[in-house]
Amino acid sequence: MGNLPFAIGFVVVVALLAVTHRLWVPALGHGAASTWRIAKITVAEARRRRVVQAVVVLVLLVLLFMNFFSYLNPREQARMIISGGLSAITVFGILLAIFVAAFLIPQELENRTVYAVLSKPVRRFEFVLGKYLGAMIILAVIMTIMTVVLVGVLLVQDHFVPDFDHSVFEPNLDNVIFAAVMSYFAVAVLAAYIVLISTVSSTAMTVIASFLIWAIGSLQSQIHDLAEAAETVFQKWFFTMFYWIMPPLENFDFRHEVSNFMHVSYRAGINAAGEGVLYIIIVLIVASIFFNDRQM
Amino acid sequence: MVSDEIVLQIEGLSKIFRSLFAPTGVKAVDSLSLSVRRGETYSIVGPNGSGKTTTLKIVLGLIFPTSGTASIFGGNVADVSVRERIGFLPEDAYLYDVFTGEELLDFYAGLFGYPARRRKELVDELLSLVGMQANRRVPFRECSKGMRQRLALAQALVNDPELLILDEPTSGLDPAGRHQMTELIFELKRRGKTILLCSHFLAEVEEVCDRVGIMYRGRLVAEGTLAELAGAPTEIVITTSGLAPEGASRVGAHSAVLGIDGDAVRMGQESSDELWSVLDAIREAGARVGEVRRPRPSLQDVFVRAIRQDAGEQDVAEEVH
Amino acid sequence: MSDRRNRNLVLLLLAAGLLLMTVPLQESIHELRPHVFDPERKTKRVSAINIGPMPAVIAALGGFRTVAADVLWLRVERDFHGGNWWEIPSLLDAVNQLDPHFLLAWEVHGWHLAYNLHAESETLVDRRHYLGRGIAVLEDAVEANPDSWELTKELAWTLYDRGREPWRAAEYFRRADEFPESKSYVTRMIYRCYEGVLDIPNLMEALEYARNRHTDPNVADDVQHQVIVNDNYNWWLQHKDDPLEHRRQIVKENTARAQRSRPFYLYPDNPHWDVCPHCGLPSPKGSEFCSTYGHPMKPSSGSSRSPGGSRPPAEATSI
Known part of the structure; x- marks a missing residue:
């Protein structure tokens, strides 16, 4: 069913890349190098600003207080810790993504640090991609730390909570880690959208729009329902477009199952990750179109 | 030093900024044409809002012209290879403020793909050029304005550019800082760099540049060497002290004297005998001679004159420093 | 200028091409996670059109249904122990809407309606109402979680024990029994349902079925199951054409059930209870220790009897 659009898309992409190969192939090496340098300095800047430390302390506090459900039965306790912990990871990840990504480029423009970089042999796309990658590295570090803490809490609780024969404390570690990784993809996709918005709008608007996109992306299946249940052609067309344009955040949400x-369908997760990467590329391409045309 | 090779060519450049509030647009640059030759120091001078920075940004490809072209080394600035040969000092330059001077320069050098060892040498060299060796480990946000500006200049020099574009290099600096910056620009000029700079501060330009283009309301209203613009000196000014009114009227009666403004006696470019006789007249009037000058019209005068001619307006001088 | 426009066009086409490439990925995700994406899925979590409970809608905006369900669940817990029983159904409604895969919440919801509130109701109409609601909730639960043998069993049990619908109950027990992780007592409950209403043909069939299930001699549970089922099977084989014996058996069982819920001291020959010699409270027959305080049930000669407040042993109170 999806094979025809895939084939069309694939042919278009390959054809375009082939036709324009003289433009992008030679730029690849140097472009990758400068993208990486920009990513690195973005990470270094965040480290100097002690973004990571502040967030980590906050999250440690939240996660360490996860063991106050001791009056529940073991299975419920496990459920509470897992759903609370995974949600904490997702929320902190997403809030951080919003506040890191929304300021990523506007801050550069506002401080005029961007001029010194863009007057060097750096393409604007490389700049956008480098900043995005830098933010993703920061978020990856933070979310990894949070996940490790959650796993630690689960292991400790598994050791201390006495199991009943009808109700067992199940740490479900494989799935918890899997869900955390998928949350990271959600954060990455959302961050790409935020970068896109931040290239065309003010920071305050970007933050508001980010929350909106987060909410809409989380209602992905509802939009799908609306598209399926549409009564007129226009409605169907509208909701379908909307469905494909908004970030597919529910694809990455395995908290519920876990x-x-x-x-838990790992296959669905792998597909979602692939789709997420495609979405990130698409959104960053659009962002670079806007950023390329931006008057600075 | 100045060769005939044209490094920067701007032709018929116009830029109209359209916005919600000005749907017809604001004309920031209006059919501007100029060219800079290799080894030359060219300065665009004009009051705030005359379109200098816009022009530089168009040249650098940071904004896009509404019409006309700007080419550097015969190529488009959108081309990355062109940018490997230019350096840019932005106005009120601000760099990533958590990093120290050497980290910043290392980063910017890295953008040109230089290997680590070369970067290290380069950073040392640049820091000593701009006199920041001692403060190399000071984070940018803790630097003074002068230090920041010098670091920003060093950042523009990491690739040993052939063309250097400086936007208001001395703005916001104290006199000492301004002097240092001017010295640095002289040094770069001596090294054979082509320099395009823009400023609304006329004195600095006067000292440094070979050619000046005066911009006003987006247009180039006058262009040429300083001598061309200013013309030859036409009068002698004698500064006196203790010139009494009746003595002044006696001095004023001298045939060579053009006029007296307070303590300053202005006279035409006559022979030295005439000069001596005027000086005698002043001494006889019981005043002392402080200084004898043959002033060339300052760029300021040229500037005001050019703008007056162009716009036919009265009080443009107010807009000029 | 047109250079840039061309490049933007190429980039846009590229983006569109990549977007088309995501179509099969998304479709496979729809197939792999039908409980999230199938438009025909049994419970749409929170419908965007028919706005459900407010907390559900708000939580859905950020994808925090599960956490919101947890928070409400903790409130259910608090209300339950605080005796605020009549508030619980609405909270549990929200929990089930937010997280229709939270099995325990469904189970507790159905049980609370069909048992606790049913028993607490003062009129027959109310009782019927709460029983019906409890069963309806469990039916919804099974519909939302067709993969859960526990909920299916719970529905079957409620139908059998409270609903007096043994045939439907048997049907659901049968369904629960089809899950590999189901327990052997579920298998036995199928024929128990028919037993109570003397549906002999179905009963014999269910017994046959139970005899052929759980036959692994290496599993202790299976061996025990075989013993129980064979016992029952033999009994029914012997008496299946003897209605008088059936009647007797029913009376026996009903008496036993009645006795289980009557004050034990009214039935000194109560076959189900032993009385603790220390505190005088009843414990199931044959218990080694008192189920209330853990006293040893066999009176030890050496130990002194606890003083005042303790009930005399059963022998002393026989009427």
């Missing part, structure tokens, strides 16, 4: 100890 905290209910349901079957």
Whole structure:
């Protein structure tokens, strides 16, 4: 069913890349190098600003207070810790993504640090990509730390909570880690959208729009329902477009399955990750179109 | 030093900024044409809002012209290879403020793909050029304005550019800082760099540049060497002290004297005998001679004159420093 | 100028091409996670059109249904222990809407309605109402979680024990029994349902079925199951054409059930309870220790009897 659009898309992409190869192939090496340098300095800047430390302390506090459900039965306790912990990871990840990504480029413009970089042999796309990658590295570090803490809490609780024969404390570690990784993809996709918005709008608007996109992206299945249930052609067309344009955040949300100890489809996760990477590339391409045309 | 090779060519450049509030647009640059030759120091001078920075940004590809072209080394500035040969000092330059001078320069040098060892040498060299060796480990945000500006200049020099574009290099600096910056620009000029700078501060330009283009309301209203613009000196000014009114009227009666403004006696470019006789007249009037000058019209005068001619307006001088 | 426009066009086409390439990925995700994406899925979590409970809608905006369900669940817990029983159904409604895969919440919801509130109700109409609601909730639960044998069993049990619908109950027990992780007592409950209403043909069939299930001699549970089922099977084989014996058996069982819920001291020959010699409270027959305070049930000669407040042993109170 999806093979025809895929084939069309694939042909278009390959054809375009082939036709324009003289433009982008020679730029690849140097472009990758400067992208990486910009990513690195973005990370270094965040480290100097002690963004990571502040967030980590906050999250440690939240996660360490996860063991106050001791009056519940073991399975419920596990559920509470897993769903609360994964949600904490996702929320902090997303809030951080919003505040890091929304300021990533506007801050450069406002401080005029961008001029010194863009007057060097750096393409604007490389600049956008480098800043985005830098933010992603920061977020990856933070979310990894949070996940490690959550796993630690689960292991400790598993050791201390006495199991009943009808209710067992199940740390469900594989799935918890899997869900955390998928949350990272959600954060990455959302961050790409935020970077896109920040190239065309003011910071305050970007932050507001980011929250909106986050909410809409989380209602992905509802929009899909609306598209399926549409009564007129226009409605169907509108909701379908909307569905494909908004970030597919629900694809990455496995918290529900994991905290209910349901079957988790890793296959769906891998597909979602692939789709997420494609979405990130698409959104960054659009962002670079806007950024390329931006008057600075 | 100045060769005939044209490094920067701007032709018929116009830029109209359109916005919600000005749907018809604001004309920032209006059919501007100029060219800079290799080894030359060219200065665009004009009051705030005359379109200098806009022009530089168009040249650098940071904004896009509404019409006309700007080419550097015969190429488009959108081309990355062109940018490897230019350096840019932005106005009120601000760099990533958590990093120290050497880290910043290392980063900017890295953008040109230089290997680590070369970067290290380069950073040392540049820091000593701009006199920041001692403060190399001071974070940018803790630097003084002068230090920041010098670091920003060093950042523009990491690739040993052939063309250097400086936007208001001395703005906001104290006299000492201004002097240092001017010295640095002289040094770069001596090294054979082509320099395009823009400023609304006329004195600095006067000292440094070979050619000046005066911009006003987006247009180039006058262009040429300083001598061309200013013309030859036409009068002698004698500064006196203790010139009494009746003595002044006696001095004023001298045939060579053009006029007296307070303590300053202005006279035409006559022979030295005439000069001596005027000096005698002043001494006889019981006044002392402080200084004898043959002033060339300052760029300021040229500037005001050019703008007056162009705009036919009265009080443009107010807009000029 | 047109250079830039061309490049932008190429980039846009590229983006469109890549977007088309995501179509099969998304479709496979729809197939792999039908409980999230299938438009025909049994419970749409929170419908955007029919706005459900407010907390559900708000939580849905950020994808925090599960956490919101947790918070409400903690409130259910508090209300339950605080005796605020009548508030619980609405909270549990929200929990089920927010997280329809939270099995325990469904189970507790159905049980609370069909047992606790049913028992607490003062009129027959109310009782019927809460029983019906409890069963309806469990039906929804099974519909939302067709993969859960526990909920199916819970529904079956409620239908059997409270709903007096043994045939439907048997049907759901049968369904629960089809899950590999189901327990052997579920298998036995199928024929128990028919037993109570003397549906002999179905009963014999269910017994046959139970005899052929759980036959692994290496699993202790299976061996025990075989013993129980064979016992029952033999009994029914012997008496299946003897209605009088059936009647007797029913009376026996009903008496036993009645006795289980009557004050034990009214039935000194109560076959289900032993009385603790220390505190005088009842414990299930044959217990080694008192189930209330853990006293040893066999009176030890050496130990002194606890003083005042303790009930005399059963022998002393026989009427």
